[in-house]
Amino acid sequence: MKKFHKALSAQEIIAITGGSWLGANDVTLDNVCEAIEANPSSVVFCEQERLISQIAESPAGLIITNSQFSERLGARPQLIVDTPYFSFMRLVSYWLSLEQKMQNWSIHPTAIVDPSARFEGEVSIGAYCVIGANVSLGKGVIISESCSVQANTSIGAESVLHPRVCIYPDSVIGKKCILHSGVVIGADGFGYLLLDGIQQKIPQVGNVVIRDDVEIGANSTIDRATLGSTEIGKGTKIDNLVQIGHNCVVGEHSILCAQVGLAGSTIVGDYVYLAGQVGAAGHISIGSKAMVGAQSGIAASIPEGGKYFGTPAIDANSMKRIIVAQKYLPELLRDYQKRLKEDSHD
Amino acid sequence: MKKFHKALSAQEIIAITGGSWLGANDVTLDNVCEAIEANPSSVVFCEQERLISQIAESPAGLIITNSQFSERLGARPQLIVDTPYFSFMRLVSYWLSLEQKMQNWSIHPTAIVDPSARFEGEVSIGAYCVIGANVSLGKGVIISESCSVQANTSIGAESVLHPRVCIYPDSVIGKKCILHSGVVIGADGFGYLLLDGIQQKIPQVGNVVIRDDVEIGANSTIDRATLGSTEIGKGTKIDNLVQIGHNCVVGEHSILCAQVGLAGSTIVGDYVYLAGQVGAAGHISIGSKAMVGAQSGIAASIPEGGKYFGTPAIDANSMKRIIVAQKYLPELLRDYQKRLKEDSHD
């Protein structure tokens, strides 16, 4: 259950979601939850057949649903809309935005901020943060406790760093980005040259550039470029424990699921979908709108809109046919070996 | 070598392990180690043929072994038991529990603890921790340095957080849990809705509930639910760098090895074993006592007790037959192509 500081009335809710109200409208609502946790101040939603009776029996104060389910939900206040889940989530987002307006803009006295750091308006910096020389923070940036933002890094307006994010020097973070706990931006790319029996470190003197509206999941890592920049395009969303190698360039509005790994210099287009645990070789490109199935190993470039699967990844339909055929492989082999034997007896 | 603060006598050791003592019993022992590191105060164990001569030649002060190996280990003090490794480990556990009793219960002066936080007895909070509003800590909780425990989180008695654990708001951690360094509990689930060309963030307002006796390895991440709870059942053990997606429900006493990833809303039963780097699709269920081989990709539900392997994971014996047959596939293909050619010449 998520309880909000400010309760909302029926009128306030309709103003956000639209739709038509059924039943008593003198309710006051202050939380959202699943039916099983509901109390008379809860808003729940109903658009799945299998949950109707559970919701009908719950004490929830308001059910957001559609005309199809309404009748079976009993005499409770209902808000009838076309897309209940979507309207519910719009309401939750509104409620969360009210909470954010209550943000206390302050720099904790234990935060160590280099005197050369610049803030373009109100910012919040949590306890035990270390903010380096020439760092620039846009208006409304929120940095939670125990973050490191190293020298010459800039963070755009309204971006949020959760606790224990580490940003190495010279990084550029856009506006309205969300970096979850444990994210590491700008660690050295992984480059060595074997010389005289020693893995000589290739200096990594590029940086990382992350555009606006990017979200990066907990403990993910994005390495700095050897030269130039590792880039993440506007609106791209990255899940937990993802690795982006040096000099990768990821396009806009793409989705990289958990534990994906991109080797160095991989180019990823816009609206690409990489499912969980996908790996991509370096120095290849993955075309815009490509979709790649979970655990695939991308060994060569993928054209725009390609649907790929497998290791090495090939056209997903071809791979599915191979997977189906594989089940008959032991039988095929027995047949072949039988024929061989017969031939040798002829 | 692990050296303990308190030395033990022969009597004290027999009291813990049982068994019969051979040789001089006036020894004093204060450490456990491998034979190669041993000194006259060391306890070692012997139950492997290949290590007998190394152990026999070591200066160890006590060898825990069985009657089968005893004779060949020379005139050293020996403790003869049925299961040497197990008895040895019971001794180590006892010794470790003595160390824990020496725990200094204190809240470091640099820990920032919200005045609304509640402690049910003695707790230990390390340097540079940040403990949020309405956090509740059970008796004997140990929080190492630099941890974040955010608002409304409760941690049950005798749980241990290693350095730099981050727990987002509203989380519930059971009793006697161990969270290793870098663990992130409760970061936002990975959910977006593509609308007008933008990946719109679906608000994540559920929480994480971890039951008693759960251990979670370094840098693993467990996401909060969209609504409701992501749950880890009692006694389940999770290795390093594991990702648990939003709304997953993992049962009791299961084992999730390193780098396993569960997509959102995966249901895992009790006593399940997922080997390293296994991935599971979302919205499926993995039955109790299922065992899944390393790197498998679980694309569909697995029945209770199923032994599965491969990507996509199928019955492990079927997959093994396919793997064996695959080695003959190039030969099968040559045969087929030869027949095709002969047919075209007929």
Next chain:
Amino acid sequence: MKKFHKALSAQEIIAITGGSWLGANDVTLDNVCEAIEANPSSVVFCEQERLISQIAESPAGLIITNSQFSERLGARPQLIVDTPYFSFMRLVSYWLSLEQKMQNWSIHPTAIVDPSARFEGEVSIGAYCVIGANVSLGKGVIISESCSVQANTSIGAESVLHPRVCIYPDSVIGKKCILHSGVVIGADGFGYLLLDGIQQKIPQVGNVVIRDDVEIGANSTIDRATLGSTEIGKGTKIDNLVQIGHNCVVGEHSILCAQVGLAGSTIVGDYVYLAGQVGAAGHISIGSKAMVGAQSGIAASIPEGGKYFGTPAIDANSMKRIIVAQKYLPELLRDYQKRLKEDSHD
């Protein structure tokens, strides 16, 4: 672009790289970058055909190139060498070493250092670090902010810890190691014994030993041994999000790419190359100079110099032949099923 504090003259640069200078030699250079970012104080390198015109048109102050490309790069100062990239990187390394000499050796007043810790010469310890009892730091060790170095750990001369590294007790780190942000050394190995329906924790009382010149990427984890030591050999390089299980022994000068996972007690030789997302079962050995392709699952030991690929990993050439043949598998199956049908009609 990486701008350095100290500008260099033509003479100073030739002294480092060798080669012959073409054009005006009264330049002063203070940064390295890609051609697209260059200014008149920039050093760039050219050894790729496709970049010649971009570099020729850039305002870079010095181009390091070879005699083959020189003519087509116009009237700019050039440094002609045999291996432009290598000479360029040598210059960058030199420049970085000058920056390191400007290191301010100091212990931040907020660092909490146990009085029993010993320093063998000048060291740097950043804000909010916690350094435990009996820790020993070699000359020139640099520990960035918010690191935990727990009791009885030793760190060799000139090693660098980036922010938020956590080292558990009793660890040994060699000289000139680099540990990136979020690395966890020495967390408990993953070992349980199912007894009376409970996963009993096997105590983990060994340690981790890391030899000289090892680099470990962001958020990687290396577990302590159950007994004895988990070891990483001299000069081995480990990328981000890698998991090394308890009691593994990794040799010298090996390369472990991102998201590799080694189960417990895996033995890895010298000069081994494990590509991204490779997993290895426990209690096996991977011979020196072995190379294993991305995402492979190593289920059995690999001989010295073996080139392996696939899950389970086999000889890479055999696996490639299988992968090629797999594309024909659906056709083979159709042929087989057709013959079956014909036979049944005979």
